[in-house]
Amino acid sequence: MSRRRISRTPAVLAVLAAGALLAGCDQSPHSAWTVPGWYLELPYPTVGGGPSVYGGPYSYEKCEEDRQSRQHADRYMCVNETKQPRKFGLY
Numbered sequence: 001m002s003r004r005r006i007s008r009t010p011a012v013l014a015v016l017a018a019g020a021l022l023a024g025c026d027q028s029p030h031s032a033w034t035v036p037g038w039y040l041e042l043p044y045p046t047v048g049g050g051p052s053v054y055g056g057p058y059s060y061e062k063c064e065e066d067r068q069s070r071q072h073a074d075r076y077m078c079v080n081e082t083k084q085p086r087k088f089g090l091y
Helices: 002-025 062-067
Strands: 037-042 052-058 079-080
Touching: 002 079, 052 062, 052 079, 062 079
Parallel strands: none
Antiparallel strands: 037 052, 037 079
């Protein structure tokens, strides 16, 4: 039985390490959609299940300023949301 536990340890450690890397690369959302305006988001393909809102509502200029100040700025988008975004594929 201890042999089985030892053989699973590397797989468990690999999963935990991958989760820690993904969490460390991305900043968690600070705000959510509230009213129409410009929002800083990670797009659908980057965030499974729908966009993740990281700031807003802003003016376009303020949104771009916030986007460019972030690490991995090219992954973020300023989106003019006129209604609350839904999960990908749902209308």
